[in-house]
Amino acid sequence: MPPVEQIGIVVRDVDQAVEFFTSTIGWGPFKIREGEQKGFTYDGRTGDCRLKMAFARSGSVEIELIQVLEGETPHSDFLRLHGEGMQHLRFRVNDFDGMIAALGKAGVDPLWHQKIPGIAAFAYMKNDKTSGLMVELFERKESKEGRAGTRTPAGQSSTTLPPVHQIGLVVRDLEKAAAFYHSTFGIGPFSIVPKMRFDGIILRGQPTDSKVKLGFADSGPLQIELIQPLEGENIYTEFLRSGNEGLHHLGFEVDNFEGMLAKFERQGIEPLFWKNFGSMAFAYLDTGKIGGVIVELLWHQRS
Numbered sequence: 001m002p003p004v005e006q007i008g009i010v011v012r013d014v015d016q017a018v019e020f021f022t023s024t025i026g027w028g029p030f031k032i033r034e035g036e037q038k039g040f041t042y043d044g045r046t047g048d049c050r051l052k053m054a055f056a057r058s059g060s061v062e063i064e065l066i067q068v069l070e071g072e073t074p075h076s077d078f079l080r081l082h083g084e085g086m087q088h089l090r091f092r093v094n095d096f097d098g099m100i101a102a103l104g105k106a107g108v109d110p111l112w113h114q115k116i117p118g119i120a121a122f123a124y125m126k127n128d129k130t131s132g133l134m135v136e137l138f139e140r141k142e143s144k145e146g147r148a149g150t151r152t153p154a155g156q157s158s159t160t161l162p163p164v165h166q167i168g169l170v171v172r173d174l175e176k177a178a179a180f181y182h183s184t185f186g187i188g189p190f191s192i193v194p195k196m197r198f199d200g201i202i203l204r205g206q207p208t209d210s211k212v213k214l215g216f217a218d219s220g221p222l223q224i225e226l227i228q229p230l231e232g233e234n235i236y237t238e239f240l241r242s243g244n245e246g247l248h249h250l251g252f253e254v255d256n257f258e259g260m261l262a263k264f265e266r267q268g269i270e271p272l273f274w275k276n277f278g279s280m281a282f283a284y285l286d287t288g289k290i291g292g293v294i295v296e297l298l299w300h301q302r303s
């Protein structure tokens with residue numbers, strides 16, 4: 001499949017999320033759109049919904065915020081089960097039916113889907129066999145010029161992060177997820193770090209020792225990171241224990257790690273899990289209260 005085109009984030013309130021992401025991450029300006037979607041199929045039944053959505057770019061990917069105003073969709077179910085957060089990755093395909101058939105052979109069937117003949121087709125694919133990752137296939141036959149939408153003002157961005165560099169997923173079985181994503185979605189092959197020691201990492205203010213397995217693959221300019229906790233407590237065990245698996249965080253490479261941490265702290269956003277090793281540093285930030293997205297700051301010393 002081609003590179004990830006869009007990151008879909010389910011939110012309770014699009015306006016509130018737009019304001020938060022603009023001021024904390026520097027995303028935007030967002031285009032906001034509200035509309036009905038009629039005659040889709042969700043889990044085998046035909047349905048209608050009203051959605052409010054907002055779109056902004058972050059480098060190579062589009063950020064999509066989705067609020068369900070009426071109706072039952074995978075987004076309303078996601079919100080009920082997991083709360084706000086990253087829900088799907090979208091891939092643009094040229095042979096929609098062929099791709100649906102290929103994924104069907106791997107046991108990945110459409111969950112929420114619709115075809116508008118001659119115009120477009122989309123399908124959110126079931127994620128029970130994909131280590132939690134929900135993939136959207138999207139095909140557009142013709143571009144609709146002048147789509148309805150209003151442009152939000154640029155807003156007051158007090159922190160501006162560079163474009164998204166990494167999409168991080170936490171999975172229960174990394175080898176299985178990596179092999180499946182490669183064979184089914186064409187992501188990878190992943191290079192795997194079988195055991196990485198995370199010693200003395202600060203978890204909510206307390207140093208912790210843990211071990212993790214890591215996997216990395218590129219999707220265009222984006223890096224896909226898989227993480228499987230092996231031993232000890234960390235932010236990933238918390239995620240799995242609360243019943244989640246799949247999309248976990250967005251990573252941003254920054255030049256000035258301590259300066260960026262301080263900027264977030266001034267906005268009342270603390271690091272959840274972090275360490276500065278001297279030649280590299282990472283910090284997962286407590287950015288999930290609105291919109292449910294954990295931001296990771298990444299820094300490497302440049303020689």
Ligand SMILES: [Fe+2]
Binds near residue numbers: 249
């Ligand atoms: Fe990461």
